[in-house]
Amino acid sequence: MSGPEGGEPVSGPEGGEPVSGPGATGAWDTGTAGWWQREFTDGVDPEYTEQILPLIAGELRGCATILDVGAGEGQVARVLSAAGSNVVGIDPIDAQIHEAQRRAGGPQYVQAPAASMPFASESMDGAVACLVFEHIDDVDEAIAEVARVLKPGGRFLFLLNHPLLQTPGSGWIDDQIIEPPEQYWRVGPYLTEAATIEEVQKDVFIRFVHRPLSRYLNALADAGLMLEHMHEPAPPEGFLAQAREFRDAATIPRLLALRCGKLLT
Numbered sequence: 001m002s003g004p005e006g007g008e009p010v011s012g013p014e015g016g017e018p019v020s021g022p023g024a025t026g027a028w029d030t031g032t033a034g035w036w037q038r039e040f041t042d043g044v045d046p047e048y049t050e051q052i053l054p055l056i057a058g059e060l061r062g063c064a065t066i067l068d069v070g071a072g073e074g075q076v077a078r079v080l081s082a083a084g085s086n087v088v089g090i091d092p093i094d095a096q097i098h099e100a101q102r103r104a105g106g107p108q109y110v111q112a113p114a115a116s117m118p119f120a121s122e123s124m125d126g127a128v129a130c131l132v133f134e135h136i137d138d139v140d141e142a143i144a145e146v147a148r149v150l151k152p153g154g155r156f157l158f159l160l161n162h163p164l165l166q167t168p169g170s171g172w173i174d175d176q177i178i179e180p181p182e183q184y185w186r187v188g189p190y191l192t193e194a195a196t197i198e199e200v201q202k203d204v205f206i207r208f209v210h211r212p213l214s215r216y217l218n219a220l221a222d223a224g225l226m227l228e229h230m231h232e233p234a235p236p237e238g239f240l241a242q243a244r245e246f247r248d249a250a251t252i253p254r255l256l257a258l259r260c261g262k263l264l265t
């Protein structure tokens, strides 16, 4: 996740360091795809194995056809396919699509961005976007595309680094200077919609767009995707065991998952 990409998925108590400079555009490419595949897929990341993948499988159970937006190397798509759904994943990055096809496991893949999907309207029973919209600039167009391809009554599961609690500049503060000492979670600038480029690992730069939660919920509502259920899970035990600095902050969620239903009319 952002910083949990620090692992990605979610910005750590310290978050990634904002950077700028020649070459550090933060765009997804072969290098960032390789970092993602190594650090967060194939069972190596406990947030995925213990929390994200089971949550997605549970929320989309029973959908005959599912679209995975920003599928990456396909870990979400494979789990949904193994559960019996007919899954198609899209991603604009060649290195992700290529690896997804190599890892196989049932889903089909198409190289495309979220804002322009080559699928018929009202063709999918379910859709999922897992830690993707933080990397998308044209958010309204992308959400409108999800709504377009879903059947009326279809389900959209939308997972984000928690937009309130994992803003750039957020983190666990252990202040031993004041008396008595205080520990608290600091929230960074929340209302400002802003892009930052973080060096998530040496020489690996990723661009994240922060938006307030209302920006997402209103874009979903405008597209006819209405909130049905919201998850703010505590970080899973396997993650806390690896990232001991998070243990004190374990009551602060790193992940937000929204299940939305497409209006019938």
Ligand SMILES: C[S@@+](CC[C@H](N)C(=O)[O-])C[C@H]1O[C@@H](n2cnc3c(N)ncnc32)[C@H](O)[C@@H]1O
Pocket (backbone or CB within 6 Å): 008, 028, 036, 069, 070, 071, 072, 073, 074, 075, 076, 090, 091, 092, 093, 096, 112, 113, 114, 115, 129, 130, 131, 132, 135, 136, 137
């Ligand atoms: C953090 S990875 C998540 C991959 C996958 N959803 C998962 O959970 O394993 C973010 C993905 O978003 C993709 N992405 C970036 N810009 C995108 C866009 N405009 N439309 C769709 N996907 C995009 C990247 O190529 C990358 O594979």
